[in-house]
Amino acid sequence: MSDYGTTLAGASAAPPAVPAEVARRRSYWIFILPAVVTVGAVILFPWVFTLWMSLNEWKLGESRHFIGFANYLRLAVDGRFRDALWHTLVYTALSVLAPLVLGTLAALIFNERLPLRGLLRGIFVMPMMATPVAVALVWTMMFNPQLGVLNYLLSLVGIGPQAWVFHPASVIPSLVMVETWQWTPLVMLIVLGGLATLPAEPYESADIDGATGWQKFRYITLPMIAPFLLLAGMIRTVDALKSFDIIYAITQGGPGTASETINLYLYSVAFAYYDVGYGSAIAVVFFVLIVALSLVLLHLRQRSKWNEIGDAG
Amino acid sequence: MTALFDSYPTRRRFLAGTAALGGLGLAGVRPAFAEVDWRKFAGTKIEVNLIKSPRGDTLQQYEKEFEALTGINVSSEQVPEQQQRQKTVIELTSGKPSFDVVHLSYHVQKRQFEKGKWLADLSGYMKDPALTDPSLVESDFAEAGLIFAKDPDGVIRSMPLSVDYWIIYWNKELFAKKGLGYPETYDQLVAAAEALTDPKTNTYGFVARGQKNANVPVWSSLLLGYDTTTVGPDSKLLTDSPEAIQAAALYQRLMSKSAPPGVAGFNWAECQSAFLQGRVGMWFDGVGFAPPLEDPDKSRVVGKVGYGLMPEGPKVRAAATTGDGIGVTAGSPNKEAAYLYCQWAVSKAMGTRLLQAGAGVPFRNSVLNDPEVRKGVKMPASWVDAVAASAPVSRLALPVIVPVTEFRDVMGVALTNLLSGGDPATELHRATEEFRPILARSEAS
Numbered sequence: 001m002s003d004y005g006t007t008l009a010g011a012s013a014a015p016p017a018v019p020a021e022v023a024r025r026r027s028y029w030i031f032i033l034p035a036v037v038t039v040g041a042v043i044l045f046p047w048v049f050t051l052w053m054s055l056n057e058w059k060l061g062e063s064r065h066f067i068g069f070a071n072y073l074r075l076a077v078d079g080r081f082r083d084a085l086w087h088t089l090v091y092t093a094l095s096v097l098a099p100l101v102l103g104t105l106a107a108l109i110f111n112e113r114l115p116l117r118g119l120l121r122g123i124f125v126m127p128m129m130a131t132p133v134a135v136a137l138v139w140t141m142m143f144n145p146q147l148g149v150l151n152y153l154l155s156l157v158g159i160g161p162q163a164w165v166f167h168p169a170s171v172i173p174s175l176v177m178v179e180t181w182q183w184t185p186l187v188m189l190i191v192l193g194g195l196a197t198l199p200a201e202p203y204e205s206a207d208i209d210g211a212t213g214w215q216k217f218r219y220i221t222l223p224m225i226a227p228f229l230l231l232a233g234m235i236r237t238v239d240a241l242k243s244f245d246i247i248y249a250i251t252q253g254g255p256g257t258a259s260e261t262i263n264l265y266l267y268s269v270a271f272a273y274y275d276v277g278y279g280s281a282i283a284v285v286f287f288v289l290i291v292a293l294s295l296v297l298l299h300l301r302q303r304s305k306w307n308e309i310g311d312a313g
Numbered sequence: 314m315t316a317l318f319d320s321y322p323t324r325r326r327f328l329a330g331t332a333a334l335g336g337l338g339l340a341g342v343r344p345a346f347a348e349v350d351w352r353k354f355a356g357t358k359i360e361v362n363l364i365k366s367p368r369g370d371t372l373q374q375y376e377k378e379f380e381a382l383t384g385i386n387v388s389s390e391q392v393p394e395q396q397q398r399q400k401t402v403i404e405l406t407s408g409k410p411s412f413d414v415v416h417l418s419y420h421v422q423k424r425q426f427e428k429g430k431w432l433a434d435l436s437g438y439m440k441d442p443a444l445t446d447p448s449l450v451e452s453d454f455a456e457a458g459l460i461f462a463k464d465p466d467g468v469i470r471s472m473p474l475s476v477d478y479w480i481i482y483w484n485k486e487l488f489a490k491k492g493l494g495y496p497e498t499y500d501q502l503v504a505a506a507e508a509l510t511d512p513k514t515n516t517y518g519f520v521a522r523g524q525k526n527a528n529v530p531v532w533s534s535l536l537l538g539y540d541t542t543t544v545g546p547d548s549k550l551l552t553d554s555p556e557a558i559q560a561a562a563l564y565q566r567l568m569s570k571s572a573p574p575g576v577a578g579f580n581w582a583e584c585q586s587a588f589l590q591g592r593v594g595m596w597f598d599g600v601g602f603a604p605p606l607e608d609p610d611k612s613r614v615v616g617k618v619g620y621g622l623m624p625e626g627p628k629v630r631a632a633a634t635t636g637d638g639i640g641v642t643a644g645s646p647n648k649e650a651a652y653l654y655c656q657w658a659v660s661k662a663m664g665t666r667l668l669q670a671g672a673g674v675p676f677r678n679s680v681l682n683d684p685e686v687r688k689g690v691k692m693p694a695s696w697v698d699a700v701a702a703s704a705p706v707s708r709l710a711l712p713v714i715v716p717v718t719e720f721r722d723v724m725g726v727a728l729t730n731l732l733s734g735g736d737p738a739t740e741l742h743r744a745t746e747e748f749r750p751i752l753a754r755s756e757a758s
Contacts (some may be wrong), residue, residue, distance in 0.1 A: 060402050060403065060406045061402060061405070061406050061425060061428065061429040062428075144575075144583070144586070145573065145574045145575035146515065146573055146574075146575075146586075146587055146590065146592065147586060147587075147590065161574060163574050163575040163577075163578075164575070165578055166574070166575025166576070166577055166578030166579070167575060167577065167578070168577070168729075168733055171578075251578060252524070252525075252526075253525070254524050254525045254577070254578055254729065255523065255524065255525065255577035255578045255729050255732070256525050256577070256725075256726045256729035256730055256733075257525065257726055268718075268722065271399050272395075272398075272399075272718045272719075272722075273716065273718060273719050274402055
């Protein structure tokens with residue numbers, strides 16, 4: 001900054017305006033300093049510290065050693081981490097798709113002029129307001145193979161008892177069921193907002209052309225609410241990736257490690273094994289994964305702005 | 314005064330006792346314990362960190378008595394077990410913990426606390442007649458308690474508070490229906506479990522923990538009957554020995570053929586729920602989970618539960634033992650006052666309360682063997698008998714190593730895999746190889 005000022009001062013004969021400009025720019029720093037300090041302390045420092053910890057072998061209660069990238073190399077051959085990564089991806093994919101589909105369906109229904117629509121909407125969004133741990137406790141009781149209400153309901157229609165979260169094969173779909181139950185209302189609210197903004201003209205034209213209900217949905221509604229679906233998808237993806245409370249409270253990652261996601265594995269490593277060095281390496285890799293996925297979704301959202309649909313068409 | 318303290322350690326009684334002892338002194342009779350000065354640290358404030366448990370509840374319930382007795386102000390908190398372990402490790406690592414007294418689970422934290430040198434040496438205080446009631450002597454503690462409380466150099470670092478023996482809870486009604494008697498050997502255990510199982514009536518012969526980590530004491534307890542354990546004295550892993558594989562196969566058979574569906578995800582709470590419904594013949598777990606079984610508001614098996622000593626294994630009969638203790642942090646500035654609290658926590662009066670309420674089993678023989686104390690126990694006599702019979706055959710359920718949680722996680726996954734049809738030898742070999750470097754790193758650091 002000062003070099004720039006000096007050069008300018010030397011190039012022109014004597015206009016004193018430049019030092020004044022420099023001084024004015026310098027004075028801006030005072031205004032952004034609180035934000036810089038806050039961001040540095042709250043966001044930047046923890047991440048730099050986490051990065052540094054990930055380069056150390058460091059267990060609480062024991063001495064610390066710098067080991068470079070050894071923790072990351074250990075991750076590459078850690079079967080439990082690979083399993084956790086796979087569980088995370090499966091859980092996320094299902095926990096995004098199911099609420100998106102059901103939430104859109106619910107939005108289409110609640111967009112119609114039904115009797116008691118306001119009341120029904122209110123009831124429908126209630127799961128979203130519940131505390132995840134409370135939700136988990138209720139579902140844990142419902143999942144109980146012997147005493148749970150779910151198996152009782154199945155028995156009423158002649159279906160045998162299921163193991164739900166108590167069997168490795170069914171644990172992730174069962175957990176997704178809880179996640180879907182809780183978060184479908186969020187998707188519904190977002191899509192309802194989108195539906196409220198849709199113009200009536202395309203539907204009038206479609207009616208004149210004799211389009212069916214499905215055709216109107218497929219070729220008019222869906223493309224026009226696509227940005228809203230992507231927004232909902234993005235929020236759900238980041239949420240599902242980070243999901244911890246429901247899984248921990250219901251299964252603690254079990255049976256075995258059948259529902260252990262990266263978050264749960266990270267928790268075990270850092271807070272049960274006290275291996276904060278290795279745990280930090282997992283956190284860094286997980287952060288990179290979330291950022292990468294978020295960027296992909298942001299890119300898709302940019303491409304799907306509905307005011308550009310006409311241009312594309 | 315000993316008797317007074319052991320019965321009702323209230324200030325009034327303490328003062329009455331002091332007056333009486335003063336009288337004895339005047340008469341020329343001056344027992345050594347007359348010098349214990351309970352109020353020496355009056356006005357001191359101590360922080361107590363407890364594990365959320367019936368033991369923690371009992372200590373908090375009566376802490377006003379300790380305050381009245383000593384004049385020491387107590388600020389205590391109970392933290393759920395897992396979170397308490399994290400909190401204590403983080404604070405103790407800092408060297409300046411916020412608490413003076415810490416409650417620890419020996420079977421998980423013993424070695425870690427020793428290695429971190431986080432607990433104060435209590436042996437000097439125990440020898441000091443000005444600080445220690447003469448009834449508090451090492452010989453009054455069960456052997457397992459002393460093993461837990463002493464570090465490798467034989468120095469007492471904590472006071473053994475409560476022991477948990479693993480026993481078999483059995484439904485006498487279901488056994489009677491099948492004409493079965495209580496199993497005395499592992500073979501009889503398997504036979505009874507399978508005879509009691511009838512999925513058509515939703516009845517199962519056996520239940521125990523299947524959830525990863527929680528399931529390891531079940532397997533390691535079965536292993537004790539083969540007269541061996543999971544980790545040798547030289548820190549050599551014995552987890553894939555022929556005996557360990559046999560114990561795992563036994564675990565697999567019991568949990569696959571005789572346990573309710575979904576047992577792979579069961580922790581003790583799910584096992585207890587299943588047993589409370591009266592549809593399970595036997596439940597294998599710690600003796601401390603008994604009180605709800607005799608509570609008519611919670612249980613359908615009140616009066617029908619038998620409490621059995623662990624059946625004899627192929628080589629020995631052994632009752633797996635876990636326990637918890639209470640100690641003074643090495644960084645505490647109020648060590649003596651904190652020690653008085655620990656002494657009160659394991660006193661005969663508090664031990665009696667624990668036992669009689671079924672909230673725990675004290676390590677002190679003078680409590681367990683006192684007929685008057687046993688008369689007041691709310692649990693059935695067979696429960697006390699099972700406790701008393703377990704003491705002479707008690708063995709540590711889990712290895713004394715730092716990475717106990719990792720051990721339980723790694724071996725626990727192998728055991729859970731057995732319930733999906735895994736091969737015991739293959740699973741245990743894999744888990745052993747996975748855990749070997751973790752243990753080696755821990756021992757080397």
